[in-house]
Amino acid sequence: MSGGSKQRYKQFAINSAQDACIVLASLISGITLNLAKYKEYALEAEDLLQNLEGDYIVAKLYDDINDKLLFRQHEMLKLTSDHQSSSFSYIDLRPWLVKHGYLISSMPEDVDAILLELLDVRNWTFHNPQSLLVAARDAAEKTVPEQLKGKVQVLPQLNPIIIPKTTRYELVMLASLTIHTSKRITQFERVLEQMKEDHQEIYNSIEEKQLLMTENPLHKLQYVEMNITSGLADYHSDIAQLSMAIQKSKYDGSEEKFYDWVIRPATSSFDEKNKATEEGKE
Secondary structure, eight states: OOOSOSGGGGOOOOOSHHHHHHHHHHHHHHHHHHHHHHHHHHHHHHHHHHHOOSSEEEHHHHHHHHHHHHHHHHHHHHHHSOOOTTSOOHHHHHHHHHHTTSOOSOOOHHHHHHHHHHHHHHHHHSSOOTHHHHHHHHHHHHTSOGGGTTTOOOOOOOSSOOOOOOOEEEHHHHHHHHHHHHHHHHHHHHHHHHHHHHHHHHHHHOSSOOOOOOSSOOOSOOOOOOOOOOOTTSHHHHHHHHHHHHHTTOOOSOHHHHHHHOOOOSSOHHHHHHHHHHHHHO
16 A cells, blocks of 8 residues: 655655654764865875975876765755755755744854855856857857967867877976865854754744753763664665655555665674574574
C-alpha cells in the first residue's frame, strides 16, 4: 500500500523550532566538514607555491589542487547560496525563518553581502554560461590591432575545432589561486559563524528541550565531531539511496519501496555484526 504522495517526500516541512534546528544543523555540519577539507587543500596549494621554482607549473600539479578546492567550494556554495527550490540553502532559509517567526535578529550587512557574492560565484561556476561565448567573440573583436579595425572581419573557425589542452600554467596562476582561496575561507567562516548564532537563537526559543542527562545541562549548543567508518551498509548509505529514489519520484513511503531502493551488499560488515549478535544471544 502506498504510504502517501511521492511528491511530498521531496520537501522537508519546517513546522516547529525543532524542525528549524534540524535544518540549520544539517547546513552547519556540511559546511564545517567541507571547510575543514578546503583549508587543508589551501595549505597544500601554499606549500606547492613555496616549493616550486621557475615561472611555470605543470598542469597536473595545478589541476589536481584546483580540482580539490573547487569541489569543496561547490559543496559549500550549495549550502550557503543556492536558490534551487527543493534544496535547503542559507540564503533562502534565513529569510524564511524570519518571516515565520523562528528568528528575530536581523541579518548583519556583511554576511548579506557575502551571500550575494557567493551567489554570483555559484551561478557562474555551476552552469555553462552563455556569457562565455559572448566574451570570446568580443575579446576577439576588441583585440584586433587598431590599424586593422574596420578593414578586417573576425570570423569563427568552424573546422577544425580547436580544443585547448593546457599543459602548464604560469606560476602566478597558482599564486592567484591561493589569494582567492584565502578570501573564500574568510567568507565561509563568517557565514558559518552567523549560522551558529541563528541556530543558538532558535534553540533558546524552545522551552522544553531534549537535554543530555548531565550534571550541568547543555544550554549552549555544542558541535561535536565524531570519527566514523563509512560503508555501503550503514545508515548514511541508506539515506543516500532513499534520497535518490525520492528525487526520481519512485518512493511512496511504503516498506516495499523502501527495500526496493535501500540495497545492501550480500555480505557486509553490517550483516556480519548482526549475525554475530544473534548467535551470541542463542
